[in-house]
Amino acid sequence: MATKSFDVVVIGSGPGGYVAAIRAAQLGLSTCVVEREHLGGICLNWGCIPTKAMLRSSEVFHLMHRAKEFGLKADNVGYDLDAVVKRSRQVAGQLSGGIGHLLKKNKVTVIMGEGTIPAKGKVSVKTDKGVEEITAKNIILATGARARELPGLEADGDLVWTYKAALTPKRMPKKLLVIGSGAIGIEFASFYNTLGADTTVVEVMDRVLPVEDAEISAFAKKSFEKQGMKIMQKAMVKKLDRAKGKVTAHIEVGGKVEKHDFDTVISAVGIVGNVENLGLEKVGVKLDRTHVVTDEYCRTGVDGLYAIGDIAGAPWLAHKASHEGTMVAELIAGKKAHPIKPNSIAGCT
Structure with missing residues:
Protein backbone atom coordinates (compact mmCIF):
# COMPACT_ATOMS: atom_id res chain seq x y z
CA MET A 1 0.00 0.00 0.00
CA ARG A 148 -8.03 7.99 37.20
CA GLU A 149 -8.60 4.71 39.02
CA LEU A 150 -7.47 4.44 42.63
CA PRO A 151 -6.42 1.02 43.96
CA GLY A 152 -9.33 -0.63 45.77
CA LEU A 153 -11.84 1.82 44.30
CA GLU A 154 -11.77 0.39 40.75
CA ALA A 155 -15.01 0.50 38.80
CA ASP A 156 -16.84 -2.75 38.10
CA GLY A 157 -19.80 -1.31 36.16
CA ASP A 158 -22.23 -2.88 38.62
CA LEU A 159 -21.78 -1.33 42.06
CA VAL A 160 -18.90 1.04 41.32
CA TRP A 161 -19.29 3.26 38.25
CA THR A 162 -16.98 5.51 36.23
CA TYR A 163 -18.44 8.35 34.15
CA LYS A 164 -19.40 5.98 31.31
CA ALA A 165 -21.61 3.79 33.51
CA ALA A 166 -23.00 6.90 35.22
CA LEU A 167 -24.03 8.29 31.80
CA THR A 168 -25.77 5.04 30.80
CA PRO A 169 -27.16 3.72 34.10
CA LYS A 170 -28.88 0.35 34.14
CA ARG A 171 -30.78 1.36 37.28
CA MET A 172 -31.50 4.39 39.43
CA PRO A 173 -29.24 4.53 42.53
CA LYS A 174 -31.09 4.73 45.86
CA LYS A 175 -28.12 5.46 48.11
CA LEU A 176 -25.27 6.97 46.13
CA LEU A 177 -21.70 7.77 47.12
CA VAL A 178 -19.75 10.11 44.84
CA ILE A 179 -15.98 10.12 45.43
CA GLY A 180 -14.49 13.42 44.32
CA SER A 181 -16.24 16.80 43.99
CA GLY A 182 -14.56 18.24 40.92
CA ALA A 183 -16.72 19.17 37.92
CA ILE A 184 -17.43 15.53 36.96
CA GLY A 185 -18.26 14.26 40.44
CA ILE A 186 -20.47 17.18 41.35
CA GLU A 187 -22.41 17.04 38.05
CA PHE A 188 -23.35 13.41 38.66
CA ALA A 189 -24.09 14.07 42.34
CA SER A 190 -26.40 16.91 41.34
CA PHE A 191 -28.16 14.89 38.62
CA TYR A 192 -28.87 11.79 40.71
CA ASN A 193 -29.68 13.79 43.85
CA THR A 194 -32.29 15.83 41.96
CA LEU A 195 -33.91 12.62 40.67
CA GLY A 196 -34.24 11.37 44.24
CA ALA A 197 -31.08 9.40 45.07
CA ASP A 198 -29.91 9.82 48.67
CA THR A 199 -26.51 11.30 47.74
CA THR A 200 -23.26 11.66 49.71
CA VAL A 201 -20.17 13.39 48.29
CA VAL A 202 -16.71 12.72 49.75
CA GLU A 203 -13.98 15.28 48.98
CA VAL A 204 -10.36 14.96 50.15
CA MET A 205 -9.74 18.73 50.01
CA ASP A 206 -11.22 21.19 52.50
CA ARG A 207 -13.95 22.33 50.10
CA VAL A 208 -16.10 21.07 47.25
CA LEU A 209 -15.27 22.15 43.69
CA PRO A 210 -11.69 22.78 44.86
CA VAL A 211 -10.53 24.46 41.62
CA GLU A 212 -13.20 27.17 41.85
CA ASP A 213 -13.00 30.34 43.95
CA ALA A 214 -13.50 29.69 47.68
CA GLU A 215 -16.71 31.77 47.75
CA ILE A 216 -18.19 29.72 44.88
CA SER A 217 -17.32 26.51 46.77
CA ALA A 218 -19.05 27.78 49.91
CA PHE A 219 -22.13 28.95 47.99
CA ALA A 220 -22.37 25.68 46.02
CA LYS A 221 -22.03 23.59 49.19
CA LYS A 222 -24.86 25.48 50.89
CA SER A 223 -27.06 25.10 47.84
CA PHE A 224 -26.36 21.35 47.50
CA GLU A 225 -27.02 20.73 51.19
CA LYS A 226 -30.30 22.61 50.93
CA GLN A 227 -31.25 20.13 48.20
CA GLY A 228 -30.56 17.26 50.60
CA MET A 229 -27.05 16.26 49.55
CA LYS A 230 -24.59 15.16 52.25
CA ILE A 231 -21.11 16.59 51.80
CA MET A 232 -18.04 15.27 53.63
CA GLN A 233 -14.95 17.48 53.25
CA LYS A 234 -11.37 16.65 54.28
CA ALA A 235 -12.51 13.04 54.01
CA MET A 236 -11.09 10.02 52.24
CA VAL A 237 -12.54 6.73 51.11
CA LYS A 238 -10.01 4.20 52.40
CA LYS A 239 -11.65 1.08 51.00
CA LEU A 240 -14.84 -0.38 49.61
CA ASP A 241 -16.25 -3.74 50.73
CA ARG A 242 -18.42 -5.07 47.94
CA ALA A 243 -21.28 -7.49 48.64
CA LYS A 244 -24.38 -8.42 46.65
CA GLY A 245 -26.21 -5.18 45.86
CA LYS A 246 -24.32 -3.29 48.56
CA VAL A 247 -21.03 -1.45 49.03
CA THR A 248 -19.68 -0.57 52.48
CA ALA A 249 -17.38 2.44 52.28
CA HIS A 250 -14.73 3.02 54.93
CA ILE A 251 -14.51 6.82 55.07
CA GLU A 252 -11.76 8.48 57.11
CA VAL A 253 -12.84 11.85 58.42
CA GLY A 254 -11.38 13.81 61.33
CA GLY A 255 -8.93 11.01 62.13
CA LYS A 256 -11.68 8.41 62.57
CA VAL A 257 -12.95 5.81 60.10
CA GLU A 258 -16.71 5.67 59.62
CA LYS A 259 -18.55 2.91 57.74
CA HIS A 260 -21.44 3.80 55.45
CA ASP A 261 -23.52 1.55 53.18
CA PHE A 262 -24.45 2.46 49.60
CA ASP A 263 -25.94 0.64 46.63
CA THR A 264 -23.92 2.63 44.08
CA VAL A 265 -20.56 4.41 44.05
CA ILE A 266 -19.38 6.85 41.35
CA SER A 267 -15.62 7.40 41.32
CA ALA A 268 -14.53 10.80 39.95
CA VAL A 269 -11.06 11.28 41.41
CA GLY A 270 -9.36 13.08 38.54
CA ILE A 271 -7.88 12.08 35.22
Missing part, protein backbone atom coordinates in the same frame (compact mmCIF):
# COMPACT_ATOMS: atom_id res chain seq x y z
CA ALA A 2 1.38 3.41 -0.94
CA THR A 3 2.38 5.53 2.06
CA LYS A 4 0.24 8.61 2.44
CA SER A 5 1.94 11.89 3.18
CA PHE A 6 0.50 14.94 4.96
CA ASP A 7 1.64 18.33 6.23
CA VAL A 8 -0.16 17.71 9.52
CA VAL A 9 -1.35 14.52 11.22
CA VAL A 10 -3.48 14.94 14.35
CA ILE A 11 -3.80 11.96 16.71
CA GLY A 12 -7.13 12.28 18.52
CA SER A 13 -10.30 14.13 17.46
CA GLY A 14 -11.60 15.75 20.64
CA PRO A 15 -12.10 19.52 21.03
CA GLY A 16 -8.32 19.93 20.68
CA GLY A 17 -7.72 17.58 17.77
CA TYR A 18 -10.64 18.35 15.48
CA VAL A 19 -10.23 22.11 15.91
CA ALA A 20 -6.49 21.84 15.14
CA ALA A 21 -7.21 19.75 12.03
CA ILE A 22 -9.88 22.11 10.69
CA ARG A 23 -7.73 25.20 11.29
CA ALA A 24 -4.73 23.53 9.61
CA ALA A 25 -6.87 22.60 6.59
CA GLN A 26 -8.26 26.14 6.37
CA LEU A 27 -4.69 27.43 6.26
CA GLY A 28 -3.98 25.26 3.21
CA LEU A 29 -2.13 22.38 4.88
CA SER A 30 -2.91 18.81 3.87
CA THR A 31 -4.33 17.33 7.06
CA CYS A 32 -5.22 13.93 8.48
CA VAL A 33 -6.97 12.96 11.73
CA VAL A 34 -6.40 9.59 13.39
CA GLU A 35 -9.16 8.56 15.84
CA ARG A 36 -9.49 5.22 17.60
CA GLU A 37 -13.04 5.55 18.93
CA HIS A 38 -15.46 8.47 18.45
CA LEU A 39 -15.10 11.73 16.54
CA GLY A 40 -15.44 14.54 19.08
CA GLY A 41 -13.58 12.61 21.78
CA ILE A 42 -14.64 12.20 25.40
CA CYS A 43 -15.99 15.75 25.65
CA LEU A 44 -18.67 15.25 23.02
CA ASN A 45 -19.38 11.57 23.54
CA TRP A 46 -18.79 10.80 27.22
CA GLY A 47 -18.17 14.10 28.99
CA CYS A 48 -19.22 17.73 28.90
CA ILE A 49 -22.03 17.36 26.38
CA PRO A 50 -23.99 14.28 27.52
CA THR A 51 -23.67 15.31 31.20
CA LYS A 52 -25.16 18.74 30.39
CA ALA A 53 -28.02 17.04 28.52
CA MET A 54 -28.75 14.91 31.59
CA LEU A 55 -28.44 17.89 33.94
CA ARG A 56 -30.93 19.78 31.79
CA SER A 57 -33.46 16.96 32.27
CA SER A 58 -32.94 17.00 36.04
CA GLU A 59 -33.22 20.80 36.08
CA VAL A 60 -36.56 20.71 34.25
CA PHE A 61 -37.72 17.96 36.66
CA HIS A 62 -36.69 20.16 39.61
CA LEU A 63 -38.60 23.14 38.12
CA MET A 64 -41.72 21.02 37.52
CA HIS A 65 -41.94 20.54 41.30
CA ARG A 66 -41.97 24.32 41.65
CA ALA A 67 -44.68 24.81 39.02
CA LYS A 68 -47.09 26.26 41.59
CA GLU A 69 -44.74 29.18 42.33
CA PHE A 70 -45.07 30.16 38.67
CA GLY A 71 -48.86 29.82 38.63
CA LEU A 72 -48.61 26.53 36.72
CA LYS A 73 -50.02 23.08 37.37
CA ALA A 74 -47.99 19.89 37.09
CA ASP A 75 -49.44 16.80 38.75
CA ASN A 76 -47.90 13.33 39.20
CA VAL A 77 -44.51 14.59 38.12
CA GLY A 78 -42.18 11.70 37.30
CA TYR A 79 -39.34 10.69 35.04
CA ASP A 80 -38.27 7.82 32.82
CA LEU A 81 -34.53 7.29 33.39
CA ASP A 82 -34.09 5.33 30.14
CA ALA A 83 -35.69 8.17 28.16
CA VAL A 84 -33.47 10.75 29.91
CA VAL A 85 -30.38 8.70 28.99
CA LYS A 86 -31.63 8.15 25.44
CA ARG A 87 -32.02 11.90 24.90
CA SER A 88 -28.52 12.51 26.25
CA ARG A 89 -27.02 9.87 23.91
CA GLN A 90 -28.91 11.33 20.92
CA VAL A 91 -27.57 14.82 21.63
CA ALA A 92 -24.02 13.41 21.82
CA GLY A 93 -24.52 11.31 18.68
CA GLN A 94 -25.80 14.25 16.69
CA LEU A 95 -22.82 16.41 17.61
CA SER A 96 -20.31 13.62 16.94
CA GLY A 97 -21.85 13.20 13.47
CA GLY A 98 -21.55 16.97 13.01
CA ILE A 99 -17.77 16.75 13.60
CA GLY A 100 -17.51 14.13 10.82
CA HIS A 101 -19.37 16.49 8.51
CA LEU A 102 -17.12 19.46 9.42
CA LEU A 103 -13.93 17.46 8.82
CA LYS A 104 -15.22 16.26 5.45
CA LYS A 105 -16.31 19.76 4.45
CA ASN A 106 -12.81 21.04 5.23
CA LYS A 107 -11.25 18.17 3.23
CA VAL A 108 -9.55 16.60 6.25
CA THR A 109 -8.72 12.90 5.79
CA VAL A 110 -10.03 10.79 8.68
CA ILE A 111 -8.48 7.41 9.49
CA MET A 112 -10.28 5.40 12.19
CA GLY A 113 -7.75 3.38 14.14
CA GLU A 114 -5.08 3.46 16.81
CA GLY A 115 -2.05 5.62 16.02
CA THR A 116 1.53 5.19 17.17
CA ILE A 117 4.69 7.11 16.31
CA PRO A 118 7.32 4.56 15.25
CA ALA A 119 9.82 7.27 14.33
CA LYS A 120 10.05 11.05 13.94
CA GLY A 121 7.66 12.24 11.21
CA LYS A 122 5.92 8.87 10.90
CA VAL A 123 2.56 7.65 12.14
CA SER A 124 1.46 4.05 12.00
CA VAL A 125 -2.30 3.38 12.29
CA LYS A 126 -3.78 0.04 13.24
CA THR A 127 -7.21 -0.09 11.57
CA ASP A 128 -9.63 -3.00 11.29
CA LYS A 129 -8.28 -3.55 7.76
CA GLY A 130 -4.61 -3.71 8.78
CA VAL A 131 -1.87 -1.17 9.31
CA GLU A 132 -1.58 2.15 7.45
CA GLU A 133 1.74 3.97 7.41
CA ILE A 134 1.67 7.77 7.11
CA THR A 135 4.46 10.30 6.84
CA ALA A 136 3.84 13.66 8.46
CA LYS A 137 5.84 16.87 8.41
CA ASN A 138 4.11 17.79 11.69
CA ILE A 139 2.35 15.63 14.27
CA ILE A 140 -0.10 17.01 16.83
CA LEU A 141 -0.79 14.77 19.83
CA ALA A 142 -4.33 15.28 21.07
CA THR A 143 -5.04 11.94 22.73
CA GLY A 144 -6.76 13.38 25.80
CA ALA A 145 -7.19 11.71 29.15
CA ARG A 146 -9.24 9.10 30.98
CA ALA A 147 -10.59 8.62 34.50
CA VAL A 272 -4.66 10.72 33.73
CA GLY A 273 -3.28 11.51 30.29
CA ASN A 274 -3.44 8.93 27.49
CA VAL A 275 0.31 8.79 26.93
CA GLU A 276 0.83 5.02 26.73
CA ASN A 277 1.38 2.89 23.62
CA LEU A 278 2.15 5.88 21.40
CA GLY A 279 5.91 5.33 21.25
CA LEU A 280 6.60 8.71 22.83
CA GLU A 281 9.63 7.78 24.94
CA LYS A 282 11.29 6.25 21.90
CA VAL A 283 11.13 9.47 19.86
CA GLY A 284 12.37 11.48 22.87
CA VAL A 285 9.23 13.09 24.29
CA LYS A 286 9.49 14.02 27.97
CA LEU A 287 6.66 12.87 30.23
CA ASP A 288 5.81 14.18 33.68
CA ARG A 289 3.23 12.12 35.68
CA THR A 290 1.09 11.04 32.71
CA HIS A 291 1.30 14.24 30.74
CA VAL A 292 3.57 15.44 27.96
CA VAL A 293 5.94 18.27 28.84
CA THR A 294 5.54 21.19 26.41
CA ASP A 295 6.55 24.84 26.15
CA GLU A 296 4.04 27.71 25.90
CA TYR A 297 3.62 26.97 22.18
CA CYS A 298 2.75 23.29 22.86
CA ARG A 299 6.08 22.15 21.38
CA THR A 300 7.42 18.91 22.87
CA GLY A 301 11.07 19.63 22.17
CA VAL A 302 11.01 16.97 19.41
CA ASP A 303 11.07 18.72 16.05
CA GLY A 304 7.63 18.83 14.39
CA LEU A 305 5.86 17.18 17.33
CA TYR A 306 3.28 19.09 19.38
CA ALA A 307 0.93 18.15 22.23
CA ILE A 308 -2.36 19.91 23.01
CA GLY A 309 -5.30 19.58 25.39
CA ASP A 310 -5.57 17.23 28.36
CA ILE A 311 -2.46 15.23 27.41
CA ALA A 312 -0.43 18.44 27.80
CA GLY A 313 -1.63 18.94 31.39
CA ALA A 314 -3.99 21.17 33.36
CA PRO A 315 -6.30 23.03 33.12
CA TRP A 316 -8.34 20.18 31.64
CA LEU A 317 -10.82 22.23 29.68
CA ALA A 318 -12.27 21.83 26.21
CA HIS A 319 -11.83 25.49 25.35
CA LYS A 320 -8.16 25.39 26.36
CA ALA A 321 -7.62 22.41 24.03
CA SER A 322 -9.38 24.17 21.14
CA HIS A 323 -7.35 27.33 21.63
CA GLU A 324 -4.11 25.34 21.68
CA GLY A 325 -5.19 23.48 18.54
CA THR A 326 -5.77 26.74 16.69
CA MET A 327 -2.47 28.18 17.92
CA VAL A 328 -0.44 25.14 16.83
CA ALA A 329 -2.09 25.03 13.39
CA GLU A 330 -1.22 28.71 12.88
CA LEU A 331 2.31 28.15 14.09
CA ILE A 332 2.81 25.28 11.61
CA ALA A 333 1.38 27.43 8.81
CA GLY A 334 4.01 30.07 9.58
CA LYS A 335 1.66 32.63 11.09
CA LYS A 336 2.30 34.66 14.22
CA ALA A 337 0.74 32.78 17.14
CA HIS A 338 0.02 33.98 20.66
CA PRO A 339 1.29 31.63 23.35
CA ILE A 340 -1.03 30.09 25.94
CA LYS A 341 -1.23 31.67 29.40
CA PRO A 342 -2.85 28.94 31.52
CA ASN A 343 -3.61 31.19 34.47
CA SER A 344 -5.69 33.53 32.31
CA ILE A 345 -8.04 30.76 31.09
CA ALA A 346 -11.55 30.94 32.52
CA GLY A 347 -12.64 27.75 34.24
CA CYS A 348 -16.10 26.29 33.87
CA THR A 349 -18.15 23.81 35.86
